[in-house]
Amino acid sequence: MDMLKVTNLNKRYEKFHLKDVSFTLDKGYIMGFIGANGAGKTTTLKSILGLVHADSGEISVLGNDFAQNEMALKQQIGFMFGGVDYYAKQRMSAVTDVVRRFYQTWDDAEYQRCLKKFDLDENKKIEELSDGMKVKYALTLALSHKAELFLLDEPTSGLDPVARDELLELFQELIEDGDRSILFSTHITSDLEKCADFITYIENGRIVASETKDDLIAMYRIVKGAKNELERIRPNLISYKKHSFGFTGLIKTDNLPGGMDLVAEAPTLEEIMIYHAKKEADNETAVI
Amino acid sequence: MKQLLYKEFKLAINPLYYLVALLSALILIPNWPYFIALMYFFFIAVPNIFATGKASGDISFSVMMPVRKRDVVGSRILSIIIIELLQLVAAGVFALINSVMYPGGSNLLDPNFAFFGFAFIMYAVFNVIFFPMFYKTAYKVGIPVILAMVVAVVFAAVVETVVILVPAVQVVLEAPQYIGVQLGVLAAGVVIFIIANYVAYKASAKRFERLDL
Numbered sequence: 001m002d003m004l005k006v007t008n009l010n011k012r013y014e015k016f017h018l019k020d021v022s023f024t025l026d027k028g029y030i031m032g033f034i035g036a037n038g039a040g041k042t043t044t045l046k047s048i049l050g051l052v053h054a055d056s057g058e059i060s061v062l063g064n065d066f067a068q069n070e071m072a073l074k075q076q077i078g079f080m081f082g083g084v085d086y087y088a089k090q091r092m093s094a095v096t097d098v099v100r101r102f103y104q105t106w107d108d109a110e111y112q113r114c115l116k117k118f119d120l121d122e123n124k125k126i127e128e129l130s131d132g133m134k135v136k137y138a139l140t141l142a143l144s145h146k147a148e149l150f151l152l153d154e155p156t157s158g159l160d161p162v163a164r165d166e167l168l169e170l171f172q173e174l175i176e177d178g179d180r181s182i183l184f185s186t187h188i189t190s191d192l193e194k195c196a197d198f199i200t201y202i203e204n205g206r207i208v209a210s211e212t213k214d215d216l217i218a219m220y221r222i223v224k225g226a227k228n229e230l231e232r233i234r235p236n237l238i239s240y241k242k243h244s245f246g247f248t249g250l251i252k253t254d255n256l257p258g259g260m261d262l263v264a265e266a267p268t269l270e271e272i273m274i275y276h277a278k279k280e281a282d283n284e285t286a287v288i
Numbered sequence: 289m290k291q292l293l294y295k296e297f298k299l300a301i302n303p304l305y306y307l308v309a310l311l312s313a314l315i316l317i318p319n320w321p322y323f324i325a326l327m328y329f330f331f332i333a334v335p336n337i338f339a340t341g342k343a344s345g346d347i348s349f350s351v352m353m354p355v356r357k358r359d360v361v362g363s364r365i366l367s368i369i370i371i372e373l374l375q376l377v378a379a380g381v382f383a384l385i386n387s388v389m390y391p392g393g394s395n396l397l398d399p400n401f402a403f404f405g406f407a408f409i410m411y412a413v414f415n416v417i418f419f420p421m422f423y424k425t426a427y428k429v430g431i432p433v434i435l436a437m438v439v440a441v442v443f444a445a446v447v448e449t450v451v452i453l454v455p456a457v458q459v460v461l462e463a464p465q466y467i468g469v470q471l472g473v474l475a476a477g478v479v480i481f482i483i484a485n486y487v488a489y490k491a492s493a494k495r496f497e498r499l500d501l
Binding site: 046050052075079089097098134214 | 354
């Protein structure tokens with residue numbers, strides 16, 4: 001069942017254009033939403049929640065049109081945008097006392113259980129929490145109102161490697177029973193190697209791919225070859241870097257030519273991202 | 289809506305600002321432009337409440353909750369109206385004391401029913417300018433608050449000036465035999481206050497809905 005379906009989302013700003021963004025997140029899975037800074041991750045997430053007005057496109061959550069059922073569907077969504085930085089001077093208990101009133105399904109026992117599990121002291125002020133604890137507090141709130149869809153904007157950025165690893169394990173735990181789905185944006189590709197089932201990759205406002213992690217990697221190959229090979233293969237490459245021995249480039253697996261003396265290997269997610277970003281940069285230079 | 293209002297008073301608005309109502313005690317000063325006692329509300333409380341809201345991420349927090357965007361605007365406007373009414377009630381108490389202390393009245397407008405009618409209009413003027421201007425960005429407080437403040441102060445100054453310059457007006461607004469007129473001014477003030485707030489809410493909500501947050 002589709003937990004979240006985004007269809008042809010468009011949003012035009014003066015200098016940035018979100019173009020026909022479409023992807024689907026099934027129930028019970030984690031989707032990593034990757035892209036460079038400014039690629040459109042946050043704008044997409046905000047458009048899903050209606051905080052940014054899309055020029056066109058449809059969002060459906062749990063099979064229902066979001067625009068028409070906003071109030072009811074928001075009850076089922078847990079969110080975190082750019083860290084928990086609201087009401088920094090207030091105690092967690094005061095913020096919770098307000099938040100719980102908004103949700104019909106609020107479960108106090110679950111809230112207490114999460115506080116204990118995450119080792120959160122609700123008498124602490126929000127500003128006293130570390131970045132990792134802030135994410136846990138946001139998750140605690142979401143779990144306590146029985147959210148099924150978690151939309152998390154860069155939950156791992158700013159966390160140390162230990163806290164990040166812990167958080168990623170927690171994500172997997174959350175989806176174990178198959179009732180919840182997580183869409184989280186990140187620019188740290190190693191996060192995704194650890195826990196994402198699906199990856200949606202956005203570059204300059206356009207979705208490059210939305211696939212399972214393995215399929216995404218299988219779609220591309222890193223090719224290495226000597227300088228004299230470059231001219232022949234150049235039109236097929238997404239982008240490439242030259243070095244003293246020859247070149248290294250990214251190519252779609254389908255475009256891999258036969259009969260050439262090339263080394264082709266599976267790329268990392270980071271390489272896919274870097275070479276796509278290089279293509280954008282090269283295009284811009286070409287235009288100038 | 290109920291939950292948002294709870295949020296306003298529990299998290300967003302520091303209880304300190306209710307104390308601004310106590311500045312209505314300035315109505316006990318003899319021979320004074322009493323509108324000033326009511327102006328501290330928008331000199332102190334409004335700019336601070338909105339600046340604090342900005343610093344604490346109040347709007348981004350509120351719109352994440354399962355609420356409509358227009359309710360975020362409505363609850364904030366309603367909470368400000370509640371504080372305005374609190375201010376007027378406190379002023380009413382001090383006005384009563386004033387009338388006992390100074391049975392001879394003052395050279396300016398006495399704090400009577402007509403005064404409160406104009407006070408309602410002064411707040412109406414402030415609200416109808418400030419809220420729609422603020423919710424155009426939901427971020428910039430300075431210019432909207434200054435402009436609304438200036439117009440409200442000018443309105444009060446015009447009322448007081450007319451009272452001083454035209455003795456007949458002062459008689460009608462203060463003499464016991466014209467109590468009907470004075471009550472009429474109060475009623476008109478209340479009606480204008482209600483209409484202005486409704487207009488302010490509608491315009492603010494419309495502008496806020498359009499914003500990309």
